Amino acid sequence: MIDRLVEKIKQTEAPIVVGLDPQLNFIPEQILAKSYREFGETLEGAADALFAFNKEIIDATSDLIPAVKPQIAMYERYGIPGLIAFEKTVSYCREKGLVVIGDVKRGDIGSTSAAYADAHLGTVKVGNNTIAPFGEDFATVNPYLGTDGVKPFVDVCKSHDRGIFVLVKTSNPSSGEFQDRLIDGKPLYEWVGEKVNEWGADTIGASGYSDVGAVVGATYPEMGKVLRELMPKAYILVPGYGAQGGQGKDLVHFFNPDGLGAIVNSSRGIIAAWKKEEYAKFGAEAFGAAARAAVLDMKEDIREAIASA
Amino acid sequence: MIDRLVEKIKQTEAPIVVGLDPQLNFIPEQILAKSYREFGETLEGAADALFAFNKEIIDATSDLIPAVKPQIAMYERYGIPGLIAFEKTVSYCREKGLVVIGDVKRGDIGSTSAAYADAHLGTVKVGNNTIAPFGEDFATVNPYLGTDGVKPFVDVCKSHDRGIFVLVKTSNPSSGEFQDRLIDGKPLYEWVGEKVNEWGADTIGASGYSDVGAVVGATYPEMGKVLRELMPKAYILVPGYGAQGGQGKDLVHFFNPDGLGAIVNSSRGIIAAWKKEEYAKFGAEAFGAAARAAVLDMKEDIREAIASA
Numbered sequence: 307m308i309d310r311l312v313e314k315i316k317q318t319e320a321p322i323v324v325g326l327d328p329q330l331n332f333i334p335e336q337i338l339a340k341s342y343r344e345f346g347e348t349l350e351g352a353a354d355a356l357f358a359f360n361k362e363i364i365d366a367t368s369d370l371i372p373a374v375k376p377q378i379a380m381y382e383r384y385g386i387p388g389l390i391a392f393e394k395t396v397s398y399c400r401e402k403g404l405v406v407i408g409d410v411k412r413g414d415i416g417s418t419s420a421a422y423a424d425a426h427l428g429t430v431k432v433g434n435n436t437i438a439p440f441g442e443d444f445a446t447v448n449p450y451l452g453t454d455g456v457k458p459f460v461d462v463c464k465s466h467d468r469g470i471f472v473l474v475k476t477s478n479p480s481s482g483e484f485q486d487r488l489i490d491g492k493p494l495y496e497w498v499g500e501k502v503n504e505w506g507a508d509t510i511g512a513s514g515y516s517d518v519g520a521v522v523g524a525t526y527p528e529m530g531k532v533l534r535e536l537m538p539k540a541y542i543l544v545p546g547y548g549a550q551g552g553q554g555k556d557l558v559h560f561f562n563p564d565g566l567g568a569i570v571n572s573s574r575g576i577i578a579a580w581k582k583e584e585y586a587k588f589g590a591e592a593f594g595a596a597a598r599a600a601v602l603d604m605k606e607d608i609r610e611a612i613a614s615a
Numbered sequence: 616m617i618d619r620l621v622e623k624i625k626q627t628e629a630p631i632v633v634g635l636d637p638q639l640n641f642i643p644e645q646i647l648a649k650s651y652r653e654f655g656e657t658l659e660g661a662a663d664a665l666f667a668f669n670k671e672i673i674d675a676t677s678d679l680i681p682a683v684k685p686q687i688a689m690y691e692r693y694g695i696p697g698l699i700a701f702e703k704t705v706s707y708c709r710e711k712g713l714v715v716i717g718d719v720k721r722g723d724i725g726s727t728s729a730a731y732a733d734a735h736l737g738t739v740k741v742g743n744n745t746i747a748p749f750g751e752d753f754a755t756v757n758p759y760l761g762t763d764g765v766k767p768f769v770d771v772c773k774s775h776d777r778g779i780f781v782l783v784k785t786s787n788p789s790s791g792e793f794q795d796r797l798i799d800g801k802p803l804y805e806w807v808g809e810k811v812n813e814w815g816a817d818t819i820g821a822s823g824y825s826d827v828g829a830v831v832g833a834t835y836p837e838m839g840k841v842l843r844e845l846m847p848k849a850y851i852l853v854p855g856y857g858a859q860g861g862q863g864k865d866l867v868h869f870f871n872p873d874g875l876g877a878i879v880n881s882s883r884g885i886i887a888a889w890k891k892e893e894y895a896k897f898g899a900e901a902f903g904a905a906a907r908a909a910v911l912d913m914k915e916d917i918r919e920a921i922a923s924a
Binding site for chain 2: 327329330342347348349351352377379380382383384385386388389390393411412413414415416417418419421422424425430432433434435437439440448449450451452453454455473476477478479480481482483484485487488489490494497498501
């Protein structure tokens with residue numbers, strides 16, 4: 307699956323993933339009003355608005371980008387109807403040819419991790435039928451439980467040509483509380499990074515990259531530099547650009563000299579662009595066009611940063 | 616919420632939680648056949664069987680136990696219909712007066728963790744309505760992202776009288792890969808345990824325990840002993856009894872001298888008891904009665920272990 311992502315990144319010349327993390331306050335009034343009219347101020351109403359909003363963002367940006375990353379928490383928040391909107395979002399993005407990274411941060415042990423892996427990346431058997439429940443291409447995975455927790459995901463990556471991104475160094479302010487602590491002179495995130503290499507060792511594709519990638523926050527560029535070198539085969543999914551404070555120049559070290567090796571996520575910087583002064587001229591009606599403009603600006607910001615590195 | 620759990624444990628004299636982690640191969644043929652007849656060999660069929668199975672287990676055991684712990688992965692595996700079965704299981708257990716611990720192991724950052732906390736423990740606003748999406752009493756939480764990831768759950772515990780159990784030392788064989796590594800001479804799980812104290816410091820109930828508890832595996836009794844002393848106010852949720860190898864005598868150190876402070880989970884040891892030689896006499900038809908017998912045996916095993924400690 308990593309080869310398909312790399313191919314799409316080359317095609318679009320955009321190492322960019324749009325985070326589909328909708329919140330109701332990002333959604334223009336005309337969409338909310340329509341959904342509430344049809345379904346009431348209910349979970350169904352909220353979920354209908356989430357999907358309608360996503361659809362317009364996707365329609366406006368899908369030719370520019372290789373991938374999207376729906377954050378499942380933003381859908382799970384609205385219960386079953388919300389999760390139906392997640393599922394519809396995944397399907398719609400796949401129809402549009404986008405690579406879908408399910409930001410699910412699941413992680414458990416043995417048969418339980420296998421159940422999550424089946425749900426998001428694989429298939430389940432029911433009687434004589436084989437069914438793919440959610441059908442993402444990639445999922446994010448939490449490593450705290452160790453190899454037992456991650457291995458079932460890697461197995462499904464192999465059997466179903468899928469990929470994962472393991473949390474190594476997250477973008478949030480308190481990520482250092484545990485992740486930065488020194489163990490035999492090396493921070494925990496480096497130990498996790500070494501495991502990422504091990505877990506992905508026999509999933510290297512024709513692109514030279516592994517189906518087992520890593521999450522490393524844009525907000526920690528110096529650590530990104532170290533981790534880039536430590537995990538040469540791992541694609542790095544980089545959250546924290548834009549709203550969380552990461553800038554183009556911070557991203558340079560996440561990439562390899564060939565301009566590959568990293569894909570940068572922006573969520574509210576794109577999907578809620580219409581609410582920012584910079585893109586206010588588009589207005590609430592044209593929030594999709596605002597998102598498109600924000601994608602183009604982000605693409606240029608990253609291109610310039612890489613070029614001047 | 617911890618006070619309610621402690622009250623129920625005293626009432627039932629059973630520091631036991633039944634793990635509702637159904638797999639299709641635990642479910643007797645008569646239930647599967649009925650569900651497939653009605654819904655086909657589909658996700659809906661599988662989900663219907665999961666709920667019908669749970670219902671019979673709950674009916675057979677709910678007077679003996681204080682709490683259940685549905686593992687959401689086992690439902691998520693069957694997509695949206697599976698998650699509907701999860702939701703129905705949570706509701707049914709609450710109707711029966713059981714405390715419901717959603718074993719969801721969620722954890723993310725800031726507004727994303729807040730979304731998970733709203734989904735499982737809190738409420739969401741849609742227009743003028745306030746709705747509780749899944750409605751568990753407790754949830755399990757992964758600490759790898761640090762305070763940013765856990766704090767939003769603690770906030771919802773306070774505003775909605777709910778509780779969490781934070782993964783400290785998990786029961787699986789490779790949990791030591793990261794959790795046991797020494798940081799300034801102390802294993803990571805102790806550092807996490809200290810944070811559990813901090814996170815829970817202002818959620819101490821009348822019982823003397825905190826709404827912020829900890830998960831510590833029965834398979835590591837010596838570490839349990841250390842963690843019991845390190846986190847005096849934290850209730851410990853203990854997985855790994857039974858199928859994973861933990862025994863009554865291993866559990867002694869997880870309890871305080873008053874017999875409180877820990878609640879021990881058994882999943883397949885109870886719900887799939889009918890498939891074990893020991894309870895085979897009940898037969899597939901009476902799988903609920905087999906589960907009841909297994910609960911009574913587990914209760915006695917733990918009682919004896921505590922008494923002889």
